[in-house]
Amino acid sequence: MELDEKDRNRLNIYLKELEEALKSIGAVERSEIILEISSHIRESCSKSGRPMNEVIGALGTPEQVANRFLMERGLKPIQLKRFGFLKWALAGVGVFIIVGFLSAIFLLKSLLPILDVNDEEGRIRILGGLIDIDEKEHKVSLGKGLIRIRDEDVSFEFEAIKFQGSYDLKDIGAIRVKSINGKMQFDQKASSELRYDCRLVNSKKEIDTSKLVEIEENVLTLDMTKDVGGMNCHFSLPPGLDLDVDLANGKLDFRELKQNLNARLTNGSINFERDPSKSYHVDADVAVGHRKLPKLNAEENFDYNVKLQVKNGKIRVD
Amino acid sequence: MELSNWRSQLRKGFVEFSLLRLLRLHERLYGLEILERLNLAGIEIGEGTLYPLLSRLVRDKLLLTQWEIKQASGHPRKYYKISAKGGETLARMSSEWESLVRSIKDLEK
Numbered sequence: 461m462e463l464d465e466k467d468r469n470r471l472n473i474y475l476k477e478l479e480e481a482l483k484s485i486g487a488v489e490r491s492e493i494i495l496e497i498s499s500h501i502r503e504s505c506s507k508s509g510r511p512m513n514e515v516i517g518a519l520g521t522p523e524q525v526a527n528r529f530l531m532e533r534g535l536k537p538i539q540l541k542r543f544g545f546l547k548w549a550l551a552g553v554g555v556f557i558i559v560g561f562l563s564a565i566f567l568l569k570s571l572l573p574i575l576d577v578n579d580e581e582g583r584i585r586i587l588g589g590l591i592d593i594d595e596k597e598h599k600v601s602l603g604k605g606l607i608r609i610r611d612e613d614v615s616f617e618f619e620a621i622k623f624q625g626s627y628d629l630k631d632i633g634a635i636r637v638k639s640i641n642g643k644m645q646f647d648q649k650a651s652s653e654l655r656y657d658c659r660l661v662n663s664k665k666e667i668d669t670s671k672l673v674e675i676e677e678n679v680l681t682l683d684m685t686k687d688v689g690g691m692n693c694h695f696s697l698p699p700g701l702d703l704d705v706d707l708a709n710g711k712l713d714f715r716e717l718k719q720n721l722n723a724r725l726t727n728g729s730i731n732f733e734r735d736p737s738k739s740y741h742v743d744a745d746v747a748v749g750h751r752k753l754p755k756l757n758a759e760e761n762f763d764y765n766v767k768l769q770v771k772n773g774k775i776r777v778d
Numbered sequence: 779m780e781l782s783n784w785r786s787q788l789r790k791g792f793v794e795f796s797l798l799r800l801l802r803l804h805e806r807l808y809g810l811e812i813l814e815r816l817n818l819a820g821i822e823i824g825e826g827t828l829y830p831l832l833s834r835l836v837r838d839k840l841l842l843t844q845w846e847i848k849q850a851s852g853h854p855r856k857y858y859k860i861s862a863k864g865g866e867t868l869a870r871m872s873s874e875w876e877s878l879v880r881s882i883k884d885l886e887k
Binding site: 502531 | 825
């Protein structure tokens with residue numbers, strides 16, 4: 461299957477970095493590894509139709525892949541480049557942004573340079589600035605300013621649509637929330653309703669909010685992965701219901717929840733503030749990044765089970 | 779109880795065994811095929827983990843490899859085959875597995 465120019469460039473960069481990372485392995489073995497990985501990526505794309513970003517993302521960064529080969533040979537793993545994870549994880553975001561937001565013209569104009577990393581200044585620009593990260597200023601800009609995330613704030617270039625209201629949770633046992641970009645904050649309120657207060661945005665300026673909520677069996681799902689480019693949402697939930705949250709990029713904030721929680725975030729940070737009168741079993745996993753956890757007692761019985769996962773970024777539990 | 783830690787420990791020991799069994803059942807398979815078949819059987823292994831593992835089994839002489847460069851699809855493939863030593867190792871793993879299963883059953887007595 462013929463790859464388009466963008467994918468070919470991306471693949472070439474990936475393989476070049478893999479080769480560099482495998483330097484300490486003999487030339488013949490090294491070229492066999494690269495040839496096998498290259499065939500894997502190309503055939504996986506053509507067989508399954510998955511975009512190259514996804515296939516590469518599933519493999520891992522060139523440094524991660526190389527390290528596994530190095531370690532099982534008893535060789536020293538190489539240092540992961542500081543922004544290595546972001547380059548590849550966010551390449552996937554770039555696709556979402558492009559598909560969700562930008563016209564084909566915008567895309568063509570910004571084809572090159574694909575990737576621009578300035579380690580000294582702590583800046584990364586991907587796809588000509590469609591994804592712009594300033595590590596020093598703690599700023600993430602997606603879609604050339606369409607979504608700006610800075611610490612606690614998320615702001616949008618376009619006028620955001622208000623999506624506010626409440627759902628009666630009679631007969632509901634669990635809530636699921638799924639989204640791609642933005643910030644979500646959850647706190648707990650004694651009532652029988654889910655209250656939500658959101659600002660949503662996408663390039664079309666129109667979102668059919670009636671399609672966002674679905675109820676099946678006793679699970680209420682709020683799915684913002686399709687028409688919503690970015691969001692800043694505040695949810696208040698009653699105690700007891702199980703909560704499941706999925707966000708690709710941005711920030712998740714949980715305050716004094718009284719429920720079991722399963723939260724997954726690809727890039728960004730999760731903050732979890734415990735209710736001091738309750739006990740939690742917390743599982744916090746960060747693939748690349750760090751965690752800040754208080755001393756958690758290994759209790760036999762606890763009130764709530766909490767599982768937090770971040771691929772790239774950080775988790776903080778208070 | 780949180781099972782994921784136990785499961786991942788268990789899985790680590792199990793994947794090699796499954797891989798050897800898979801290659802015993804088939805004349806030869808290449809990377810993507812191995813990945814697909816393992817996943818179909820419910821044995822999760824990451825793509826980034828499979829290739830280094832195959833590489834190690836080759837270096838331990840449990841597997842043999844064969845490159846096929848000319849493919850209709852144009853993607854060169856590295857095929858893996860179980861070796862004689864691999865077959866013996868598999869036989870020992872299988873009896874180990876069976877005695878483990880028996881031990882668990884014996885607990886019930």
